[in-house]
Amino acid sequence: MEHLSRFLEAHPELRYIFTGGKGGVGKTVAAAALALQFAQQGQRTLIASLNPVHSLSSLFDQDLSGGKIRPVAGVENLYAMEVDASDVVARYRENIAQRVREFLRYADIPVDARPFVDIAVTNPAFEESAMFDKMVDVMLSEGEHYDKLVFDTAAVANAIRLIGLSKIYGLWLQRMIESRKEALSLRVQLSFRREKVMEEVQKDPMLADLIAMDERFKAVKERLVDPQRTAFFFVTLPLMLPISVVTRFIEQVKAYDIPVGGVLVNGIIRGDEAEKAQGDEYLQNKFQEQAQYMRIIQEQLGDLVRAHLPLYPKEIQGLEAVRRAAADLFNPDQEWALSLVS
Numbered sequence: 001m002e003h004l005s006r007f008l009e010a011h012p013e014l015r016y017i018f019t020g021g022k023g024g025v026g027k028t029v030a031a032a033a034l035a036l037q038f039a040q041q042g043q044r045t046l047i048a049s050l051n052p053v054h055s056l057s058s059l060f061d062q063d064l065s066g067g068k069i070r071p072v073a074g075v076e077n078l079y080a081m082e083v084d085a086s087d088v089v090a091r092y093r094e095n096i097a098q099r100v101r102e103f104l105r106y107a108d109i110p111v112d113a114r115p116f117v118d119i120a121v122t123n124p125a126f127e128e129s130a131m132f133d134k135m136v137d138v139m140l141s142e143g144e145h146y147d148k149l150v151f152d153t154a155a156v157a158n159a160i161r162l163i164g165l166s167k168i169y170g171l172w173l174q175r176m177i178e179s180r181k182e183a184l185s186l187r188v189q190l191s192f193r194r195e196k197v198m199e200e201v202q203k204d205p206m207l208a209d210l211i212a213m214d215e216r217f218k219a220v221k222e223r224l225v226d227p228q229r230t231a232f233f234f235v236t237l238p239l240m241l242p243i244s245v246v247t248r249f250i251e252q253v254k255a256y257d258i259p260v261g262g263v264l265v266n267g268i269i270r271g272d273e274a275e276k277a278q279g280d281e282y283l284q285n286k287f288q289e290q291a292q293y294m295r296i297i298q299e300q301l302g303d304l305v306r307a308h309l310p311l312y313p314k315e316i317q318g319l320e321a322v323r324r325a326a327a328d329l330f331n332p333d334q335e336w337a338l339s340l341v342s
């Protein structure tokens with residue numbers, strides 16, 4: 001097993017870090033622990049939450065809301081950003097509406113833009129597209145200002161679509177740019193006043209817009225598929241469903257050439273804790289069940305496991321609790337967990 005701290009030492013250029021996994025497995029906790037550790041090592045770190053539900057504020061026990069970057073009180077070098085989904089969606093909607101209106105006007109199509117806008121913004125992936133766009137924004141605008149950017153993404157399906165979208169967007173934009181060029185060259189050919197039209201083509205706001213968008217996605221894609229700069233960490237519990245989600249997730253992510261940093265196994269009942277609670281039948285049963293899933297994890301994900309986190313007696317809340325989780329996550333001595341499998 002290559003431990004998390006070893007992996008990070010071997011990837012000093014790592015800048016974009018993501019956590020993924022089923023809902024409730026500890027993605028936000030893992031993202032916070034990673035970010036905190038980076039900051040404590042003296043690296044300027046931004047943790048950005050792209051979840052519909054606010055989570056960083058409650059985890060760090062301070063108000064980090066509002067969609068702006070804020071320093072985390074009590075930790076040097078650590079900054080947080082809690083992206084407000086409804087805000088992002090509203091802005092994105094307005095942005096798309098503007099584009100559609102401009103397009104219709106520029107193409108001299110005299111129709112009401114509203115139905116077109118409605119179609120564009122009511123597809124089921126719209127919120128995800130909006131969040132993805134926001135993530136792209138953060139990566140491009142803040143990427144150079146931090147040593148590490150840790151992204152806490154939403155549930156599994158969201159995150160995978162988020163990634164898939166970058167590929168689809170790329171293809172879609174390419175097509176849009178080509179058809180825009182075709183339309184414009186047709187206009188030039190049909191016109192008697194060629195020079196005048198050529199001038200117009202060069203100033204085409206649609207084409208300029210599309211090219212800018214395409215460049216943005218290319219830049220992000222380049223970062224996302226670079227294993228020196230990007231790593232996805234998948235979080236699981238020693239339970240069937242979260243394990244299969246992670247296994248499936250890893251396959252999909254690999255298909256998109258996105259580098260897998262590894263798997264973090266969370267919520268492990270420690271052997272010494274189980275020992276102490278001999279009379280607790282529930283805990284004993286859970287402990288037995290977990291041993292079985294630890295073996296499955298070992299079989300299916302063995303090489304990718306980077307660290308284990310114990311199940312704490314209370315949920316993780318407040319800076320001290322996050323500090324504790326970070327210390328456990330980065331403790332290279334994982335024998336307490338590995339011994340459960342043998």
Ligand SMILES: Nc1ncnc2c1ncn2[C@@H]1O[C@H](COP(=O)(O)OP(=O)(O)O)[C@@H](O)[C@H]1O
Nearest residue numbers: 023024025026027028029267310311312315316
């Ligand atoms: N190792 C742990 N021990 C105790 N509670 C935990 C542990 N990991 C996570 N939790 C708690 O479980 C809940 C879900 O964790 P969270 O990180 O928000 O999951 P996700 O972001 O994947 O939905 C939170 O209340 C968190 O405090």
Ligand SMILES: [Mg+2]
Nearest residue numbers: 027028051055
């Ligand atoms: Mg979360």
